[in-house]
Amino acid sequence: MSETVLDVRDLEAGYEPGVPIVRGASITVKKSEIVVVLGPNGAGKSSFIKAIAGLVPITGGTVFLDGKDITAAPAHTMVRLGLAFVPQTENIFPLMSVEDNLRVACGILERREIPTRIEEMYSAFPDLVRQRRTAAGNLSGGQRQMLAVARALIVHPKVLVLDEPSAGLSPKFVSMVFEMLAGIRKSGVTILLVEQNAKAALAIGDRAYVLVEGKDRHEGVASELWNDPVVAELYLGQRPRSADTGGAA
Numbered sequence: 241m242s243e244t245v246l247d248v249r250d251l252e253a254g255y256e257p258g259v260p261i262v263r264g265a266s267i268t269v270k271k272s273e274i275v276v277v278l279g280p281n282g283a284g285k286s287s288f289i290k291a292i293a294g295l296v297p298i299t300g301g302t303v304f305l306d307g308k309d310i311t312a313a314p315a316h317t318m319v320r321l322g323l324a325f326v327p328q329t330e331n332i333f334p335l336m337s338v339e340d341n342l343r344v345a346c347g348i349l350e351r352r353e354i355p356t357r358i359e360e361m362y363s364a365f366p367d368l369v370r371q372r373r374t375a376a377g378n379l380s381g382g383q384r385q386m387l388a389v390a391r392a393l394i395v396h397p398k399v400l401v402l403d404e405p406s407a408g409l410s411p412k413f414v415s416m417v418f419e420m421l422a423g424i425r426k427s428g429v430t431i432l433l434v435e436q437n438a439k440a441a442l443a444i445g446d447r448a449y450v451l452v453e454g455k456d457r458h459e460g461v462a463s464e465l466w467n468d469p470v471v472a473e474l475y476l477g478q479r480p481r482s483a484d485t486g487g488a489a
C-alpha cells in the first residue's frame with residue numbers, strides 16, 4: 241500500500257461566516273502521485289486548495305499531511321510543514337532577478353545549503369540559468385511558471401500544490417508546463433494540481449477528482465476520466481477543456 245501524503249476529509253471552507261464555498265470535499269494524494277482536481281468554473285477548486293494551504297478559513301473537516309493534522313496551521317507555516325503552494329497568479333516577484341526570486345524562497349533552508357540548492361534548481365530548469373540576472377517580470381509566461389515551481393521545490397516539499405499552472409499560456413508553453421510537471425513527479429515529488437486544461441492534466445495525472453459546488457463528486461484513474469460519461473455530465477454538457485481545441489473554459 242503506498243503511503244498517503246495528503247489526506248483531506250470532509251473539508252468545509254469559505255470566505256464569509258455562514259457562506260461555505262467548499263462543502264465537504266475529500267481527497268487523498270499518495271506519495272509520488274499526480275492528483276488532478278477538475279471541475280466547472282466557480283466549482284470552488286481554487287478555494288479548496290487555498291483552504292488546504294491555510295489561505296481560506298476552514299470551518300469543518302480535516303487536512304492531514306504525512307499523518308500530521310495541519311487543518312489549523314497558518315499559511316506562513318505551510319512550507320516548513322512540507323506543503324508548497326503555487327498560486328495561479330502573483331507567484332513570483334517581477335522586479336527581482338530570477339536568482340533573487342530563488343534565494344528569497346530558501347527561507348527555511350540552512351544557510352550553507354542555499355547555493356547548492358539554487359544550482360540544483362538551475363540544473364533542473366536550464367532555461368532559468370540563462371536568465372539568472374533577468375528581472376522575473378521579463379520572463380516568458382512559461383519561464384515564469386518554471387520559476388514559480390522552482391521557488392516552491394527549492395525547499396524539498398512533501399507535496400507541491402498548484403493552481404492552474406497552464407492558465408493564460410500559449411499552447412507551446414502549456415505543453416512545456418505539463419512536461420515539466422511530469423518530470424518533477426519522476427523525481428519523486430508528490431503533486432496536487434487544479435486545472436481547467438482537463439485533457440492535458442489527465443494525460444500526466446494518476447488519479448483525478450471532479451469537484452462540483454464545493455464537493456468531490458467523482459473520482460477515477462486519470463487516463464480513464466477523459467472519456468467517462470459521468471464527467472461530461474458533471475460539467476453540465478460542456479466538454480472539459482482540451483488544450484488542443486482551446487475550447488471554452
Ligand SMILES: Nc1ncnc2c1ncn2[C@@H]1O[C@H](COP(=O)(O)OP(=O)(O)OP(=O)(O)O)[C@@H](O)[C@H]1O
Nearest residue numbers: 255256261279280281282283284285286287288436
Ligand atoms: N476572495 C473571495 N471572496 C469571496 N468569495 C470568493 C473569493 N474567491 C472566490 N470566491 C467565490 O467562491 C466560489 C468558488 O470560486 P473559486 O475561485 O474557488 O472556483 P474555481 O473552481 O477555482 O473557479 P475557476 O474555474 O473560475 O478558477 C465563487 O462563487 C467565487 O465567487
Ligand SMILES: [Mg+2]
Nearest residue numbers: 285286287404
Ligand atoms: Mg480557480
